[in-house]
Amino acid sequence: MNAVSSAVMSAASASREMSLRRVLGAYLQEARAECLRYLRNPGFMIPTLILPTAFYLMFGILIGHANGPDAPRYLLAAYGTFGVMSPGLFGFGVALSMERDNGLLTLKRALPMPPGAYLLGKVVMSIFAAAVVSCILVLLATLVAHVQLSPAQMAGLFATNLFGALPFCAMGLMLGMLIKGTGGPGIVNLIYLPMAFMSGLWFPLSLMPKAVQDIALLLPPYHLNQVALTVVGLGHDAVWPHVAALAAFSAVFLAIAARRLRRHG
Amino acid sequence: MNTTGSPIAQLSSVVKRYGNHTAVDGLDLMLHRGEIFALLGPNGAGKSTTISMLLGLARPDAGRVELFGEDPQQLVARRRIGVMLQSAALPPTLRVGELLRLTASYYPAPRDERETAELAGVADLLKRPYAALSGGQQRRVQFALALCGRPELLFLDEPTVGMDLEARQKLWVALRHLVAEGTGVVLTTHYLEEAEALAHRVCVMARGRVLSEGSVDDLRARVALKRVRCITRLRAAEVAAWPEVAEARDEGERLWLSTDRAESVVRRLLDADAQLGELEVQRAGLAEAFTELTRAAEAPTEATREAA
Numbered sequence: 207m208n209a210v211s212s213a214v215m216s217a218a219s220a221s222r223e224m225s226l227r228r229v230l231g232a233y234l235q236e237a238r239a240e241c242l243r244y245l246r247n248p249g250f251m252i253p254t255l256i257l258p259t260a261f262y263l264m265f266g267i268l269i270g271h272a273n274g275p276d277a278p279r280y281l282l283a284a285y286g287t288f289g290v291m292s293p294g295l296f297g298f299g300v301a302l303s304m305e306r307d308n309g310l311l312t313l314k315r316a317l318p319m320p321p322g323a324y325l326l327g328k329v330v331m332s333i334f335a336a337a338v339v340s341c342i343l344v345l346l347a348t349l350v351a352h353v354q355l356s357p358a359q360m361a362g363l364f365a366t367n368l369f370g371a372l373p374f375c376a377m378g379l380m381l382g383m384l385i386k387g388t389g390g391p392g393i394v395n396l397i398y399l400p401m402a403f404m405s406g407l408w409f410p411l412s413l414m415p416k417a418v419q420d421i422a423l424l425l426p427p428y429h430l431n432q433v434a435l436t437v438v439g440l441g442h443d444a445v446w447p448h449v450a451a452l453a454a455f456s457a458v459f460l461a462i463a464a465r466r467l468r469r470h471g
Numbered sequence: 472m473n474t475t476g477s478p479i480a481q482l483s484s485v486v487k488r489y490g491n492h493t494a495v496d497g498l499d500l501m502l503h504r505g506e507i508f509a510l511l512g513p514n515g516a517g518k519s520t521t522i523s524m525l526l527g528l529a530r531p532d533a534g535r536v537e538l539f540g541e542d543p544q545q546l547v548a549r550r551r552i553g554v555m556l557q558s559a560a561l562p563p564t565l566r567v568g569e570l571l572r573l574t575a576s577y578y579p580a581p582r583d584e585r586e587t588a589e590l591a592g593v594a595d596l597l598k599r600p601y602a603a604l605s606g607g608q609q610r611r612v613q614f615a616l617a618l619c620g621r622p623e624l625l626f627l628d629e630p631t632v633g634m635d636l637e638a639r640q641k642l643w644v645a646l647r648h649l650v651a652e653g654t655g656v657v658l659t660t661h662y663l664e665e666a667e668a669l670a671h672r673v674c675v676m677a678r679g680r681v682l683s684e685g686s687v688d689d690l691r692a693r694v695a696l697k698r699v700r701c702i703t704r705l706r707a708a709e710v711a712a713w714p715e716v717a718e719a720r721d722e723g724e725r726l727w728l729s730t731d732r733a734e735s736v737v738r739r740l741l742d743a744d745a746q747l748g749e750l751e752v753q754r755a756g757l758a759e760a761f762t763e764l765t766r767a768a769e770a771p772t773e774a775t776r777e778a779a
Contacts, residue, residue, distance in 0.1 A: 224550065224579040235576035239565060246564035246600075308560035316526040316556070318549040318577045318620070 232320050236327035241334050244297055253296060254335050258289035259342050265408075267351045276440060278351035282343055283363070283434035284407040287427050289339035290367045291402065293332035294374030295381070295394050301328065302382025303390035329375050336371035340364055355438065362437040370430040373452045376459035377426065383466040401425055426455045478503055479551075479624055479655055480525055485534035487520050487679075494520040496679035498534070502624065507646065507656040509670035511663070513765050517679040518659050522626060525657070526554060539623075550578055553622030555613045557629045563602030567593055567612050570601060571619055578620030590648065591615030592641045606633040614642060624655045631665060643669060663757045673757070675764050682764045691760050697733040700725055701750040705743055713739065725749075 244250045265273075266281035305311040314324055344360060347353040355363070378394075385393050402408065404418055405427035411419050422428040429448040435441040478501035487495040495517045502508055510518050523529040524536045527543030541548035561570060568584065575581035588594040591614045596604060601612065610633050617625055627646075631639040646669060650656060660666055666673055667687050674684045683690055696717060703726050710728055711719040715736050719728035730736045733752050740747055 228576070228579060232576040235573045239562070239569060239573045242569065243562040243564045305560075309556055309558045310560055310562070312528060313554060313556050313559040313561075316528055316549070316552075316554045316626075317574065318546050318552075320546070320577070 229320055233323050233326060236319070236323040237330035240297075240327040240331040244293075244331055244335065250296055254289065254292045255339055255342065257292075258285045258339055259346070261285055261288070261408075262343055262346055263350075267346065278347055279353045279438055280410075280435070280440055282347040282351075282353060283438050283440065284431055286340055286343050286363065286367050286434055287370065287405075287431040288402050288407045289343065290336040290371040290430075291374045291398060291427055293335035294371055294376070294378040295398050296378070296391075297332050297335065298328050298375050298378030299381035299385075300378075300390040300394050302379065303385040303387060306382070307387040325379070329372070332371045332375050332378075333368050336367050337364070340367040359438055363434060366430070366434050366437050370433070370452070373426045373430070373456045373459070376456040376463070380459040380463040380466075383463045402427055404428075405431060407431060426452055429455075480538045481536075482521065482524065482531075483535045483537075485521075485524065485531045485536060487517075487524060487529060487531050493679055495524070495531070498676075498679065498681060500674065500681070500684075502655050502657060504623065504655050505650055505653045506671045507650055507658055507669050509666035509673045510657060510659045510676065511666055511673060511761060512676035512682075515678075516676040516765075518676055519628075520679075521676070522628060522657065522659065526552070526626065550620070551623045553617035553620055553625045555617035555625075555627045555630055557632070559613065561601050561609075561613070561616075564600055566598055566600050567604075567615075568597035570612065571597070571615060574616045575619045578622075581620045582618070584619075587615050587619040590618060590645050592638070592645070607635055607638050610634050611638060611642070614645070618645075618649060622654065624657070625649065626657045628659050629661065630658070631660070631662065639665075663761055667757045675761060677765045687757055690764075691754065691757060693760060693764070695731040696729045696763065697731070698753045699728050699730060699733060699736060699740070699751070700753075701740065701747050702726075703740065703744045703747040705740065705747075710740075715739075 244254075262281060262285045266278045266285065271277065302311075311324070340363070344355070344363065348355055348360075381394060381397070382390070405411075405422050405425045406414070407427060411422055411428075429451045432441060432443060432448045433445050433452075436443065436445050480502040482498050482500045485495055485498045486493065498517070498521060500521070510521065512518050520529065524531055525538060525543055527538070527545075527549060530544075536543055538545075538548040539551050543549065565573075571584055571587060575584070575587070581587075582590075584597075585594070588597060591611055593608070593611050593615045596608060596612065601609065604612065610630065614627075614630060617627065631642055634642065643665075646656060658666065658670065670687060672685065673687055673690050675682045675690065683693060700722075702724055705726060707719040707721045707726060707728070710716055710726065713736070715730055715732040717729045717731065719726065721727070728736070737750065737752065740750075
């Protein structure tokens, strides 16, 4: 009798073992759900896809040539950077601050969601959105503005934009851990737009006061923009100090988020 | 129903504090397969904290919490539970079917989507975005998410809030079906009639402690009071002075009173007013038992606070 019941028990526990395939499936489902929910959310799609595209069309293409022959090329890098900032800041930061407040994160933590699926899902979504905005801008630049890009430059810009989304995911994660509730969108916008401006994404930094140029060194978008400019053939600096700066920013953001997470759960 | 087997979840001497406030104070509980366990208590009694610890969302400051013999923070343990929380804003733009597939993907051997949808009564909603559903429909979807993983233990926090009568009845039917399959259920609810109708075992908490634990009948039996209602010229003020009357009040033209000696009170009422009519005597329900128990729990603490 005992033998029978223990056999039943072990059969039951065997069926509870989660195969690696199913665990991976859970990660995939989570990433898929994240992408779908944001693709259908105009509040997210407008700042992420529409704004950079519209700005590029307006300033890069329609009145771009008035700013000199290199304007479409210069702004392809700048608006690319602008575009890949928002998936991390909004999809990660604002969403996390809301979901910590509205019970969704609590539910997910109570459910047997694999650890990391929540964060990884948001990272995948951010990179996916960055890829889409990057494609749109490159298509507009080459087909409409006739910017000449070599395949290597195109691939380089694409890679810069995808990896460039990551520091903003880290920043979003940190902001999402610091801010809670419906104040999220307002606060993130207050950081997002001035940070883009001060990093020289809309006006070249050389036209700005020295103080702004100094502050820009402390802002991640500035460094990403410098990398992107070099990739499209307009930069003068070495790439690696900027890449190192972006990695350092990410590490600091992650450390603050992790510390906050340990303290407050 | 088999409650003699080993418990599937338990708390032993659990204490949980938030700052100076002791939310749970030396709690012992056991949960069994095939049993609906209702956790009742006034706001702030420690129900949510208890559930949070069982779900691994909070750690006890002292004592042990076990879920299937494991720490509830272990994923292995939580793969055997389903959860429906009181307030969880699910992603509004996802469709019901997508939410079901996502949640089912967390489990090793989930129910298939059709079975889940039929059980929870959401089969006609699968293609609808979550945001387009009514409050009651959203609750049904949350219930579907709770049961889609074929859990052995189901946590339902105020599951029928916002549901109409029919939806509530359907959820009760589904719950009874799951319990017949051997699922254990932890239910917190403000609807005492819901606990009365469903629960095999009821635990009343107040101030972080268990006041009473047992079947609904056990609980009612702890309260000897009966309710008496009638139409009479006698007024509450007068009747309240009788030694056997616990409490009396006027309800319009009716007199309402509670007593632990209904027979003698009724005799005295009839003697005092020969015209008395519409006499009703009722045993106290779970609601009275609950009120009585929790009031008794509040009273001595008030006294000690004043003394201190």
